[in-house]
């Protein structure tokens with residue numbers, strides 16, 4: 001028997017990421033090839049944006065996706081999020097050349113307060129929320145705090161692009177396919193302070209750290225390359241990453257819903273106090289997922305270098321949070 005369609009709300013649906021994301025969701029890449037979906041697409045109440053959204057929807061129609069069980073356009077989060085099973089909060093102002101992510105904080109905080117309240121009011125009680133719009137961790141924190149009747153664990157931030165970037169850099173360094181790498185993780189904020197940690201990673205079962213055996217490459221090449229990749233793409237394209245961000249969003253939600261079969265991945269999630277990260281902080285952790293739930297990988301040793309990196313990214317997140325405190329309920 002055919003499965004009941006899942007309702008997927010996507011904000012910023014007429015934007016760059018939306019254009020790479022929606023077609024893949026409708027194609028079954030995110031929730032499975034046997035899972036029908038209904039797309040509930042939100043754009044700002046602006047004639048140009050709504051018209052662009054209609055154009056994207058015409059193209060989606062023209063793909064005749066067998067799994068697409070419905071699609072609606074919205075200008076109000078209260079209708080867009082109605083009964084949503086998954087909400088991808090992409091819509092936000094992106095960073096332009098020379099802008100720091102912190103510059104975006106205040107403008108985008110407003111958006112996520114309103115959207116958190118709307119999710120609280122109308123979404124499924126089990127809604128899985130992924131925040132992509134930057135600054136993603138703090139926006140996710142704001143949405144979570146603005147939705148007190150939903151479980152905090154339903155709110156997550158996207159660190160998966162950093163994780164995938166790190167995988168690619170390591171694969172290139174050791175000359176092996178990305179698929180052979182396991183147990184990689186990224187700690188902290190989706191920002192240049194993130195800490196991509198390959199100390200526990202294996203490649204075809206062998207230690208990545210021992211294979212690379214180069215602490216200077218780690219601190220002077222690998223971490224800055226992954227951390228500044230977003231800026232490098234903006235510099236090269238004149239626009240922020242879009243297809244890779246959409247791909248990471250698909251990976252994040254697919255793993256959350258369908259499980260990782262014991263393998264590690266990275267998700268930005270509200271801390272439960274693990275590894276000394278204050279409870280509630282929206283932080284990148286190594287996780288495994290099963291039956292629609294994520295679990296932090298426990299018991300990892302944090303050496304002095306790692307602790308220093310974790311402290312830096314935590315400090316940045318704490319400052320971002322302080323910066324939006326006045327906007328929270």
Ligand SMILES: NC(=O)c1ccc[n+]([C@@H]2O[C@H](COP(=O)([O-])OP(=O)(O)OC[C@H]3O[C@@H](n4cnc5c(N)ncnc54)[C@H](O)[C@@H]3O)[C@@H](O)[C@H]2O)c1
Pocket residue numbers: 011012013014015016017018042043044049090091092093094095111131132133134135136158159161162190240241242245
């Ligand atoms: N977390 C990550 O790894 C990651 C990676 C890449 C980009 N991003 C971020 O994703 C966001 C979107 O990027 P993009 O390239 O698609 O930008 P974009 O400007 O192309 O599209 C954003 C869309 O969001 C819409 N929008 C703005 N406010 C909205 C609101 N309140 N409700 C609904 N829609 C709204 C805009 O009208 C626009 O169409 C940016 O904040 C960007 O920095 C995050």
Ligand SMILES: O=C(O)C[C@H](O)C(=O)O
Pocket residue numbers: 094095101134161229230231233240241
């Ligand atoms: O860096 C940005 O502003 C865009 C995005 O967060 C990225 O990492 O590519």
